[in-house]
Amino acid sequence: MDHHAILTDSSARAPARATSIRPAAVSFRFNPTALLIVYAFLLALGLGLGSAYWVLKGDPPFGGLRLGPWETWPKLGSADADPYMRAIVAKRGQVPLATGEGLSLTAKTDNEGRRLESGCTYRIGSVTPPARLWTLTLYDGDGRLPASDLGRASFTSSEILRNQDDTFTITLARTLSAGNWLQLPPNGPFSVVLRLYDMPGAAGTNLVAGNFPVIERVGCGS
Amino acid sequence: MKLRNRFLLATLVGLVLAGGVHIAAILAAPHFAQQDAFEKILPTLSAEQAQIISAPGGGNTWLPLPDPSVAVAACAFDLEDGPSRISAKTGAPFLSFSFHTKTDGVFFAVTDRAAVRGDLEIVIMTARQLDEARAAEDENDPSRDVRVVAPERRGFVIVRVAAPTPSLRAQAEEAAKAVSCTVDEEP
Numbered sequence: 001m002d003h004h005a006i007l008t009d010s011s012a013r014a015p016a017r018a019t020s021i022r023p024a025a026v027s028f029r030f031n032p033t034a035l036l037i038v039y040a041f042l043l044a045l046g047l048g049l050g051s052a053y054w055v056l057k058g059d060p061p062f063g064g065l066r067l068g069p070w071e072t073w074p075k076l077g078s079a080d081a082d083p084y085m086r087a088i089v090a091k092r093g094q095v096p097l098a099t100g101e102g103l104s105l106t107a108k109t110d111n112e113g114r115r116l117e118s119g120c121t122y123r124i125g126s127v128t129p130p131a132r133l134w135t136l137t138l139y140d141g142d143g144r145l146p147a148s149d150l151g152r153a154s155f156t157s158s159e160i161l162r163n164q165d166d167t168f169t170i171t172l173a174r175t176l177s178a179g180n181w182l183q184l185p186p187n188g189p190f191s192v193v194l195r196l197y198d199m200p201g202a203a204g205t206n207l208v209a210g211n212f213p214v215i216e217r218v219g220c221g222s
Numbered sequence: 223m224k225l226r227n228r229f230l231l232a233t234l235v236g237l238v239l240a241g242g243v244h245i246a247a248i249l250a251a252p253h254f255a256q257q258d259a260f261e262k263i264l265p266t267l268s269a270e271q272a273q274i275i276s277a278p279g280g281g282n283t284w285l286p287l288p289d290p291s292v293a294v295a296a297c298a299f300d301l302e303d304g305p306s307r308i309s310a311k312t313g314a315p316f317l318s319f320s321f322h323t324k325t326d327g328v329f330f331a332v333t334d335r336a337a338v339r340g341d342l343e344i345v346i347m348t349a350r351q352l353d354e355a356r357a358a359e360d361e362n363d364p365s366r367d368v369r370v371v372a373p374e375r376r377g378f379v380i381v382r383v384a385a386p387t388p389s390l391r392a393q394a395e396e397a398a399k400a401v402s403c404t405v406d407e408e409p
Contacts, residue, residue, distance in 0.1 A: 032225060036232035043236030048243020056251065077320070079373075081327045087251035089327070090258040094286050095294070095380050098320035098331030133316050133384050135291045143287050145280040153280065156291045158386035195289055197316050197384060198333050 060085045067209040069113075070105040070194065074207075077101070102131065102197040108189070110215045116191060118174060118184040120220040124192070126167035129211040132198035133157055136170065136213075139193065140185040148183035155180060170213075252325040259285075260298075260324040263378045267298040272381045272401040278391040293394040295381040297403035301372060305347035305355070305406040308379050312337040315394060316384035319344060321370065323377035330370045345369050345406065346379075379403060 055061060061084055063075045075081050076089065077098040089096055097104050109115055110122060118140075128134050137154035140146045145153040155170060161180055162168045171177040172192075174184045184190060192215070252258070262284055266273045272295035276283040280290035288294070299306035308319060312334035319342070320331040334342055345367045347355065352371055359365055381401045385394035 032228065036228055039229075040232040040236040040239065043233065044239030044243050047237065047240035049247055051240070052244050052247035052251070055248070077328050077331070079327060079329055083248050086325065086327050087248050090252040090255035090324075092286050093255075093257050093259055093262065093284060095259045095296075095320075095322065096328070098318075098328045100331030101318040101320055101333060101382065133386055135289055137287075137289055137291075139287055145288070145290060154290050156384075156386045193287060193289075197292075197382075198318070198335070 055084060056087055056091045058088075060088050065207065067105070067207055067212050069107040069109050069111050069215045070209075070212050071107070072103060072105040072207075074099070074103065097195065097197075102195060102199060104193060104195045105212070107192045107194070107215055110217045112217070114217065115189055116215070117220070118187055118190050121174075121177075121218040122172040123169055123216045123218055124172065124213050125169035126163075126213065127211060128157070128194070128213055129196060129207065130200055131157070131196035134197065135195045136182075137193050137195070138172070138182055138184070139191050141188040141190065143191075146183070146185035146190070149176075150181075150183065152182065155182065255324075258324065259296075259322070260376075260378060263296045263298050264376075265298075266296065267300060269297060270402060270404055271399060272297045272379070272403060274395060274399055278385045278394050279388075291385050293383045293385060293391070293398040295383075295398035295401060296378050297381075297401070298376070298378045299346060299372075299403065299405075300376045301346065301348050301351065302375055303405045305345050305351050305369075306379075307343065307345050307367075307404050307406050308401065309341065309343040309404075310334075310381065310397070310401040312340050312342050313397060315386060315390060315397075316382070317342065317397065318382045320380045320382075321346060321372065321377060322380065323372065323374040326373045329373055329377075332368075336368075343368065346372050346377075348372060348375065 060073050060076065062082055063073050063085065065072050065074055073085060076085050077096040107116065124136070134157045135154055138146055160168050168180065170180040170182060172182050172184055174186070255261070263275065274293065274295045276285040276288040276294040278290060278293045280288050285294060310317060317334040318331060321329050323329060332342070332344060336342060347369055349371050352369055355369065381398050383394040383398040385391040
């Protein structure tokens with residue numbers, strides 16, 4: 001049993017301690033209740049802290065909004081953010097866009113729900129909700145801006161080339177493409193973040209998936 | 223009670239307590255965070271100008287997922303010394319202020335659309351300082367300050383200035399750095 005082990009251990013180390021501690025004074029009687037109380041407390045600590053850590057590693061569990069491939073937490077940048085959002089923002093060292101500033105949406109999958117992989121080619125288009133300015137940025141698996149031949153990892157609404165009907169198409173590929181091209185990182189998964197700055201009305205209301213750009217997988221090749 | 227039942231009871235008690243520990247840990251996390259934005263911005267408390275934390279172009283920054291088309295600057299405030307006055311000259315590109323605290327999240331945000339003749343100026347104060355300012359006010363000449371009450375004494379302001387094209391990046395960075403954060407002297 002553990003307790004014998006502890007006893008043996010303590011007597012073995014006794015010479016190293018101050019003389020006032022006498023191992024002979026320790027008396028022990030097997031007590032299952034004490035053992036069970038210790039077990040209950042350890043279980044509580046382990047499960048409680050473990051689950052808290054696990055939740056904080058991921059995205060906020062509540063208040064999410066899914067619009068096609070895009071995911072957002074409209075309350076993240078408001079005074080109504082729940083404790084999970086606050087804890088996650090603090091852990092990441094993030095400064096979320098406030099509700100009055102705009103809205104940020106993240107896509108980690110394409111429209112069919114497949115994970116975004118830099119080995120594939122994607123097309124993003126062709127409309128965005130009204131906003132004074134939007135930016136679309138690529139991040140690699142670690143959340144860094146990928147290095148690219150043109151030094152470009154993002155497009156803004158001012159830079160983009162548009163079709164005659166005001167729609168646009170952005171091509172995501174590893175190799176050079178015509179039109180609005182963003183170069184994908186050499187390998188691994190990536191994510192796309194769409195930020196809408198200064199939306200009319202309060203950010204996070206009246207959002208419909210149909211107003212957001214579609215992420216279409218064109219093909220995967222070597 | 224049999225040992226097996228006691229073991230089940232102990233497991234149940236453990237699970238219930240685990241729920242409590244989980245809630246306590248989540249609620250306490252923002253208070254004890256060492257790597258959050260507040261701790262990183264706090265050293266700029268004495269600066270009178272906003273300090274760049276993420277330059278446009280996405281260079282070296284601690285800010286997670288930086289937007290390369292936006293210059294982000296910050297200044298910390300401590301209302302102990304008096305109300306904090308944040309003021310910027312606005313131009314064509316998007317400019318916004320958002321006000322954060324360590325544990326209470328965002329409490330206010332405003333964009334350059336609210337600017338009056340190219341000036342955007344916000345005064346942050348505690349509820350007590352607001353009362354004092356109101357009491358000291360001349361009724362015939364009311365102050366035009368936009369006053370915002372902060373839920374906590376200490377916090378930080380984030381300034382975002384957009385650079386819609388790469389050629390505007392330097393200008394956006396200058397505009398973000400030019401934002402002043404000064405402490406109003408107590409009357």
